[in-house]
Amino acid sequence: TLTMQLVKNLFLSPKRAFSRKVAEAVLALRIEQIFKKDQILELYLNQVYWGHNTYGVQTAAQTYFAKPASDLTLAESAMMAGLIQSPEALSPLVDLKAATRRQHDVLHRMVELKWITPQEEAAARKQPIKLGKRTSFQSSEMPYVTDAVVEELTKKFGRDAVLKGGMRIQTTIDSRLQRIGEDTARRWIQTLNYEGVYADQMAIVSVDPRTHFIKAMVGGINYKKSQFNRAMNAQRQPGSSFKPFIYYAAFASGKYTPDSTVYDSPVNYPDGNETYSPRNYDGTFAGAITIRKALEISRNVPAVKLGQEVGLNKVIEICRSLGIKSPIDPVISLPLGAVDLTPLEMAGAYATFASNGWYSDPTLIVQVTDSSGNVLLDNTPKPRLVLDSWAAASLNDTLQGVVSRGTATAAQIGRPAAGKTGTTSSERDIWFVGYVPQLATAVWVGNDNYRPLGYGATGGHFVAPIWRDYMQQALQGVPVENFKPASEFDRP
Template sequence: MAKAASKRKKPDRWRRIATIGGIGALALVLLGLVALVIAVYTARASLPSFEQLKSSPNGQMIRVHAADGTVIVSLGPSYGEWIEYADIPAVMRQAMIAVEDRRFRDHPGVDPVALGRITKFAIETRGTGRRLQGASTITQQVARTVFLSNRYDVGRKVREMILALALERKFTKDQILELYLNKVYFGGGAYGIDAASRKFFAHPATSLTLSEAAIIAGLVKAPSRYSPTADADAAVGRAGVVLDLMVETGAISAAEAARAEPTQVKMAPAPRQNSVRYFTDWALPQLEVLIDETQAPLDVWTTLDLKMQAAADRAIQANAPAGVQGALVALDRDGAVRAMVGGKDYVSSIYNRATQATRQPGSAFKLFVYLAALEAGFKADDQVVDEPVTINGWSPRNSSGRFSGPMNIRSAFAYSINTVAAKLGQEVGFGTVADMARRFGITTPVNTQPSMVLGTSDVRLIDMTRAYASVAQKGVAVTPFGITRVTANGNVIYSHEVDTSRVLVAPYVAAQMTDLLQTAVATGTGRAAQIGRPVAGKTGTTSSNKDGWFMGFSSGITTGVWMGRDDARAVGGLQGGTAPARAFATFMRAAVADRPVEPFDTQVTLPEWQLEPDEESYFGQPDNGSYVDEYGMPLPPPGEGDYRYVTPGEEGEIVPPPMPGQPAPSTPAVPDRERLDQDWIDRALGRVPAPGGPPTERRRPGDAPPQRERPPRADREVQTERPIQ
């Protein structure tokens, strides 16, 4: 009897536990429902009116202004006309419901069927890390578009569902669909069907056809993937899926779907994107570190000069050879970017060769060799010898294949003598040259192999232009910038301030360097860059004519030009003194036309050569890092490869132009001491004294005899294969 009673009690106990558990679960469900109802109606009470939602912005709008205030680019949301529900074509409404939320007319804002499907998917894929998606209704998408962000997490999903339920309690289905079709993002900056229709088909959304509606409806899932302007085949394929879904849901018949031909839809021509976009693509990402505002519409005021930009476009188009890309950067004396061209055609290639590409600069890199030498005490009139030299097994050759014997440093720079650059690099130390390059703003790795003096380290055009601009500013660091100020709702939230406190080299060093750069344009390899006013600059040509550079400045504008092929193949006849120098001259004539002529202040009193700039004249320390010699092999000997320069005046072939009244030589002659003498250079530079006046005095106070011996110095030890510390 006792055992039987015990058996009866156990089931009773489990039933009581189950009953209590069930009651508890039911209570929790009821409490949850009550909490949900309270949350929904609380959210409903806080929702704006329908008219307020219609006028709310779709996202942050950015207007970019040129230096004169002209709006050059509008980015962010593209706003079309608001289309009332009754004016939205029925095929557009049906297409969107079919592809995005086929039970839109039946659910209360959240689709239980879709929730069940996604829950099952979550259980099956648990632990795989796959993202759950596909359960959002049109109402939920409205809630997310208007009130929330696209960040995916559980908390955001719960808020989205509560807002969707609240929206359904406050607005009709037609109103919700109207909000959705006028606010959802369709790619390419287009928000709403009217903006999308005008962007892709060049007509208002009120006249959308079935095929066009299918294309637009197919964009919501992945705007970038199915954009008809980016991938027409993908857009047409997705439109076919939309048409099939419309047939499946009964929105259209199979015959109507068959008559629709998305492949025959006429697309709007892509707007012409000029080179201004190279500049805005470089400048606008800087907003992320300049400001914190992410909601209010912004007006971004930039440094771009539209006249100079147009001149830069013309210069590259007119001078870059067929099949060759070109890039140009122009900086004002304070670092303001006045023009930037990153390639011949922005539409065909958005790759910015002015700021992204890294290429060998050739002899344009000798700027840093001679800066280091001048800082170490060398002067333009010091004598050097162009002769065979071997450094650690490397024997540099001149492009002409000849050696010119004794000459001064000014002539060696003007005619880009490689052996002299190698000797100077060895004298001051290759690590010191690399240090100078980093000091002047070269941000790419710089190797310390002996061949580095000929520009074997890859650099960016904007960095090289910055370096030359700093020389033009008498050794004061110039930092390129493109944004002058940013306003939000009329209030200035950022204003650029120019920093002129960083001195890279002493003024006398910069002045001497400018003197050398003037000579290179007046009498040397850069004669094609002459523009009828004082110009200082330097050419650069790499082995086998793969890259051509010209860097120079005049009247406060510093301009860098690069030309070459993207695949780095050789280009016959491409040299720094040809097409790049001509492009520089074409641009600069227009760029400085309204500026006064500014002679260079190169007449300075040099200190005793032993005196060095103090430590405060240096800009920081070189960056740490390892530097590898990717292109450190010596140039091929004459006759091998398409690199021999035969044009008079080009790099290495030293053929000075005849003086007035003298006949031009019939063939390029081997340069000798007489053709390179200082008297000839003085006459070419206008340093000839007036008739009857005293002879030209080239020596300056403190100058030592040209061929004096220099005492040994500890800081002139040869430094090779040493990373910059």
């Protein structure tokens, strides 16, 4: 019966067993004692899968006919009722002829049951069907997220299994943070243009350092204009926001602390047939300087020197342990961000700094079950320690100084926060990647065609305020938490 199908979908596993049938019958009987038939039907219609990633009769009506369920005609209702048997194969968006044949079966059965007259059946058969737009996810409020979830599912289960449908997906996304992120991106792209930063795109992505669950993902300004997900797939140069990887490597070597002295002085390196001479943003040199100060004011020369000292292949190895999969070459200028990385890679890596070295693979999916409740995928975090905790805590301490008194004072949010600005040569990409112990967020601003953003466009001046705006809203109601000091861990 329909009630028993509802019981199966809601409560029971699909195992065929006598005990299962007994439980099914008992629960069905109890439901029929508690609920009226109309209520049971409503529960069923909102539980059953309707095809095209759609659950709930209201959403299905919008998907297939672009109208609420209460406005469906007899012809449309009969077509929807016919879908339940095999929603993908009988979808009018896929095969209108098959859907119409099934609709006729439903109408004929309604006549047999004397629910409608033969005249009403004939009229419904003649009524033209006007379908909604042909898209599987037209009702999605978070299209970048939906596409990314489908991509992740396809990698796990294959395209055919995903298209077949029937999966129930619990995502990691916090809908409140997602709305805040989308609103922040829309508002700030207009503000940037008004302030003379000629950017047409932005990406925002947040990762929970405790689980590495992706909590928000804004892949661009307008999904309808461009479905390219920049948060996941745009490989852009991170500029100075790459420097923390160098300084972490220095701390992990055991030879340096945040207060160690480095030298911001002229240096030349052979680079093929040429010589590479790193320069600072302002063209000056500061001489002897602590690592803490060098990172706070984002000096380039000490970072390049440290890169040579610790070894760039070691830095690349660290990046791989942080889940960064983009190609990285050990070029001399790597410490200054001479590499293309995605915002998600940056957010995931910084989240690992925030957790003092504990890493899980970032994901959008918590769990996938089939329509009977069988677990197909369980992404319960399985964190592993991939960094030296003393070195990570030392980096966290140093990066807090970037926010409190360095290049990112515009990112101050009234609680302990750490992060790093990034600006590429010719101002084509500007970044701020920052975090508190409970949330790491990367914000990237740029143009898809790599057009320069304009003279003076820096991550500290223009992107740090975007991060601050987003994080202040995202962290409302979240307790203030301090970073663990390096003194709690053994130094390598």
